[in-house]
Amino acid sequence: MKVQSYLSFEGRCDEAIGFYKKALGAEVVQLMRYSDAPAQAPSGNADESCSGTMPSPDKVMHAVVRIGETEVMVSDGRCSGRAEFKGVMLALTANTDAEAHQWFDALADGGQVLQPLMKTFFTSSFGMLNDRFGVAWLLVVAQPS
Structure with a gap:
């Protein structure tokens, strides 16, 4: 599946x-x-x-x-002009902090930052944003296992 x-x-x-x-x-x-x-x-x-x-x-x-x-x-769907992506996020897992920052900055261009990239207890970089189309993204750096 x-x-x-x-x-x-x-x-x-x-x-x-x-x-x-x-x-x-x-x-x-x-x-x-x-x-x-x-x-x-x-x-x-x-x-x-x-x-x-x-x-x-x-x-x-x-x-x-x-x-x-x-x-x-x-x-393009039905072309209503009203794209809505409520309750869903796409998650991007980066291998490095530099990669996470590059993607975050690119996606944030014209969008809205919800949580700036920051170090957390579970990863070196974590952040959330809505891009210019309203798609919500979560970015995180993979931690070595």
């Missing part, structure tokens, strides 16, 4: 993918736009703003992004 995260950016998926490429070195493994759907499938409308019942053809219907060893699925 495999459990994966699926994030709906509600119209900002291309922007989010670009951000995670830059911030975390993410790699696009698969990307399908609504225009890639067969003709008999619901296809979007010409509304570039995503305000119609179906997203515009240029929006991301489904994508898989690899971040480190993990694949995260993403899409």
Whole structure:
């Protein structure tokens, strides 16, 4: 069994993918736009703003992004413009404090720091933030076993 995260950016998926490429070195493994759907499938409308019942053809219907060893699925969803990621955090485990700081600073750009990176009783660096898209992240440095 495999459990994966699926994030709906509600119209900002291309922007989010670009951000995670830059911030975390993410790699696009698969990307399908609504225009890639067969003709008999619901296809979007010409509304570039995503305000119609179906997203515009240029929006991301489904994508898989690899971040480190993990694949995260993403899409534009219904393009409501209101992405909400309540009650869920993505956790990044760094090997070093320098790596944790690099990722934390990159993800915090345009976002909101909830807990600055700090030393705790269980690790040398721990922090939490919401990135510019509202995705919550927890960063921690792995401790040697």
